[in-house]
Amino acid sequence: MNLWELFFVFLKIGWLTLGGGYVMVPLFLEEIVKKKGWMDEETFLQTLTLAQLFPGPIAFNLAVAVGYKLKRIKGAIISGIAVVLPSFISILVIAIFFLNFEKSKIVQGLFYGIRPAIASAMVIAVLELIKKRKWSKLNIISFLFMSVLLIFFKVNPIYLILISLGVVILWVYMKH
Amino acid sequence: MGIYEALIKVFFKIGLFGFGGGYAIIALIRYLVVLEEKWLNDLEFIDVVAISQVTPGPIAINAATFIGYKMGGILGSLLATLSSVLAPFILVLFASYFVHKINQEKVKTYLTLLSPLTFSLIVAGTYSILKSSVLDFWGTVIFILSFILGYKYKWSLTKTLLFTGLLGEILYFLIK
Numbered sequence: 073m074n075l076w077e078l079f080f081v082f083l084k085i086g087w088l089t090l091g092g093g094y095v096m097v098p099l100f101l102e103e104i105v106k107k108k109g110w111m112d113e114e115t116f117l118q119t120l121t122l123a124q125l126f127p128g129p130i131a132f133n134l135a136v137a138v139g140y141k142l143k144r145i146k147g148a149i150i151s152g153i154a155v156v157l158p159s160f161i162s163i164l165v166i167a168i169f170f171l172n173f174e175k176s177k178i179v180q181g182l183f184y185g186i187r188p189a190i191a192s193a194m195v196i197a198v199l200e201l202i203k204k205r206k207w208s209k210l211n212i213i214s215f216l217f218m219s220v221l222l223i224f225f226k227v228n229p230i231y232l233i234l235i236s237l238g239v240v241i242l243w244v245y246m247k248h
Numbered sequence: 249m250g251i252y253e254a255l256i257k258v259f260f261k262i263g264l265f266g267f268g269g270g271y272a273i274i275a276l277i278r279y280l281v282v283l284e285e286k287w288l289n290d291l292e293f294i295d296v297v298a299i300s301q302v303t304p305g306p307i308a309i310n311a312a313t314f315i316g317y318k319m320g321g322i323l324g325s326l327l328a329t330l331s332s333v334l335a336p337f338i339l340v341l342f343a344s345y346f347v348h349k350i351n352q353e354k355v356k357t358y359l360t361l362l363s364p365l366t367f368s369l370i371v372a373g374t375y376s377i378l379k380s381s382v383l384d385f386w387g388t389v390i391f392i393l394s395f396i397l398g399y400k401y402k403w404s405l406t407k408t409l410l411f412t413g414l415l416g417e418i419l420y421f422l423i424k
Contacts, residue, residue, distance in 0.1 A: 087304050121350050122343055124359065127266040128336020129306030136337055140344040148341055152333065159305020160329050163313040166299055171318055177420065185416015186298045187381035188391035189408050194374040196398050197271055201367060215364035222275060222372035226283070229276045229369060233265045236365040244358050248351070
């Protein structure tokens, strides 16, 4: 495998990750492990775990981690660029178009219909998460507390993220 | 501070604190971009989220490209996009170099303990989108309709958005 091959595989994955999130993990598995055989599944899962530890979009983190495993720094840079390039180009084209026609009736009408559907998609995501989770009382209380701070007191999310991270990392180290 | 420096600073922060992925990042982006910098209003912000859902790539990167272009043209777009992935890139690279064996149990505890935070971020993001997208009678109708289509009939988001977008065009044409 050379760097060009790496570039094109991640370019392809970048094109196919609509909306982002964990839905694209099977796509990586398919391309990297099954089709190309660049990694065994165990190594892939280890790499995925590492990518999940850090902030940032999972598709990007995973691309960088896989790129590094295969071709060190060069691989990480090439994979990172390749996986972002498709979304960069498509959003740039849309932004140029959208900002020119933002005030037109056609675009206004389209987004008048789309906006409430985005809200409902998020409400559905919340409901699905509630159904899936079995939470302890402590988890529920901390969730409610943080939600109230975010929604009603407009607290900067960065503070909550920093405090949560601190507490969680400390907890993990004391327990293990 | 010039617009380029501001874009770099804000999107670097979004990358650095972007935990949880997907919908969880919306509250953070909105706080920094809508409430603090006022680069977009709430309606424009939902439009960016909507565009992000039907194009390749994660919301954080899509928002960086779009808002970067709006505020600083092509160069702004490029700088914002690169800044949004800089922190994850460095962190993943660093960890790939130093970490060789990952304790899966520790990671599982870490991710489980972080879930109240990510869930509260998702709920806060959902609340803000809901509040500014369901504004009038027809908005409410579209919200309920798309909720039923997505939750009960399991329509994909793309399909729902095509449908409600068309509905929006018709309504806009008739009532505005």
